[in-house]
């Protein structure tokens with residue numbers, strides 16, 4: 001297969017052996033972020049489709065996810081970072097009950113490389129932990145990620161909890177993840193939350209916001 005198709009195929013097949021050489025070759029042609037966005041994410045998209053249609057079983061999805069993480073970790077030191085720092089601080093987490101973290105970690109990488117301080121709490125984080133960290137670290141923004149449909153409900157509950165704790169005005173919230181839609185966030189969740197709440201389709205929109 002040609003290089004970029006081969007790299008996407010590696011994500012689908014969960015095939016790490018020899019991947020670094022392919023990534024080096026790809027980086028000689030295009031920037032690392034472009035490799036992630038155009039090649040590796042298209043591999044993950046295929047994985048999602050195969051899994052969703054029952055053609056791929058969970059252990060193989062996990063292998064693909066591990067391969068994706070290895071590739072991103074290899075590319076990250078080669079990404080261009082901006083000189084400016086101290087633009088602001090975000091506490092970032094995958095919500096309670098949800099283990100998906102590849103997208104959240106991409107958001108972390110992109111924000112960190114663009115002058116923001118990211119406090120990445122990891123996966124399955126209850127709102128109490130997220131809020132404690134936001135207060136403790138004096139965060140400017142709370143970011144929540146979730147990929148399961150049930151996570152969209154958790155996000156709504158989380159916003160209600162922030163409201164009832166009286167911190168909505170203090171913490172604007174950024175939300176992202178495959179199960180969310182812009183309409184749900186902008187119509188339903190802005191109704192619920194007394195502070196600012198925004199939807200980011202991808203890590204770059206998150207950065208822009």
Ligand code: B1M
Nearest residue numbers: 048052098099100101102103143145148149176177202203
């Ligand atoms: Co899961 N999984 N999974 N999975 N998995 C999905 C989400 C699913 C859509 C697959 C499918 O059925 N087609 C489906 C959810 C269906 C639903 O809820 N209706 C699903 C399921 C069902 C499950 C399990 C329940 C399976 C099971 O156990 N039977 C289980 C859930 C366990 C749990 O969470 N409690 C499960 C487990 C797993 C693995 C562990 C095997 C693995 C995750 C490994 C990991 O993350 N460490 C996994 C994977 C890899 C996927 C798919 C295939 C790919 C997800 C991914 O990494 N995409 C996924 C299919 C899909 O999403 N279509 C699927 C790449 C990533 C870069 O995209 O995270 O969307 P994403 O991030 C994007 C944007 O959304 C945005 O930026 C990123 C791009 O720039 N973004 C933000 C994300 N967060 C943001 C936050 C922001 C801003 C932007 O600001 C704060």
